[in-house]
Amino acid sequence: MNGRRTPVPRRSTLRAAAGALLAGTATAGCGQAGEVGHTPQKARNTHQAHAAPRPAPVPRRLPGRPVQIEHGPRDRPGVALTFHGRGDPVLARTVLAEAERAGARLTVLAVGSWLDEHPCMARRILDGGHDLGNHTQNHLDINAMDEARAYAEINGCAQRLRRLTGSIGTWFRPSRTRYATPLVQDLARRAGYPHVLSYDVDSLDFTSPGVAAVTRKVAGELRNGSVVSLHFGYRDSVAALPLLLTEISRRQLRAVTATELLTAPT
Template identity: 65%
Template sequence: MTTSAEDHAAPAPPRRAALLTGLALTAGTLAAGATAGCSAPRTSRPHDLTTPPAAPSAPPTATRGASAPAPAPRRYPGRPAEITNGPRTHPSRVALTFHGQGDPAVAKAVLGEAEKAGARVTVLAVGTWLDEYPDIARRILDGGHDLGNHTLRHLDINAMTETEAAAEIRGCADRLRRLTGSIGTWFRPSRSPRASPLVQRLARDAGYPHTLSYDVDSLDYTSPGSAAVTRKVLAEVRPGSVVSLHFGYAGTVAALPGLLHELDRRGLGAVTTTELLS
């Protein structure tokens, strides 16, 4: 579907209008470091695939300490190796999934807005992002959200050799385990909506029974504007949908209040992917 940043969205509900405007302005100043979307591979420098950054030698200060470990991946009998959506028979649930990278202030704004609306989301974090902002892992989990693995460096994992791809999956899993006590609830491939058969196998070997794809792509990483993001998702979402979104984009932050309001009006609660499949 082709969208345009010049199109107009429906007016935001009065009680959210001020917050939407404030978030849009805040995100606009922070989106300069936004990441590219996963469906648009980039060319890596030669050393990107041969010298992964070393993991921190000691647990960062954000480690959960005495807290219970974060949830671990679960096996869903009868579900495919790669999950694109939840049950269509449950009429009231969808999962909003966010690719975790970019300015943490934008990420925290997204999480805060979701929580104010009573929504819970799934965050697939990039390992090097966790290295740079280790406290974000606890922030995500303490908000009641899912936290998963989106590879170590967010490169085109389907184009890698077996050794390289395994290092990307396990590198992020190691960081999640160090920060939370678990490798995370889900694995999603980087730079592609779907995992190759090799990457699916490597993910299983690393402890992820299923890879997580999606059936609705917001295309927010193309920066089409909040109206286009909202319109794209609402045109395609249905019960059981898994929606792909990204941290770090002004349009995503600005779209979220109105998007959550309209999902609620349709009777579709935004839950974690784990809840969606429960």
């Protein structure tokens, strides 16, 4: 950072942004059986044209990148906003729609049990142009598990992703931890993930600190190549997203998927 303090919008602005974004969440839907609400216009047009759904990307080995990746290139104007996929699907759909309105693409690391409860979210994420990956089956402390249990957590979510999308997803992120142990890294490779996706900016949104705190924390640490950790299931994250996207645009950065960020030449 250049040492300047990043301005945070006034409280009245934050309240207005939060209220406007959250006001319509009660009826937001993904247009699948078993989920209430409307189908987004893009999805309606796709169904009407009988077009095939967006192919599910597969994991890629990235030569020159470490097994555990925290950030992308520092000399290119891209950042990856990554969301841990669990919690109220209405909030998740609100986040996706807001990102798409701004031309941003996200990376969602989904919990397998969440996909069991809301299977249409997998295709909703992919068809919006976002990355979809694996955040274990039950979101437990994977670093504390023995080999068999830890592998079952990784592979269980991978197989759910495969059944829903045809792919095990693009990335693996360990649950309840920022960094995977060497054992968990090895197990992820065994399950089909050459890399573990960590992050260098933690929003701390899961502590529910308020919209201003989430915005300040991310804006204060964001720079070229940043990978930001956020969560679907918290209203602070939903309300902060348009403010973060505005800040990203102001700095002439682009919010891209982790795949786009990390496949840029080193």
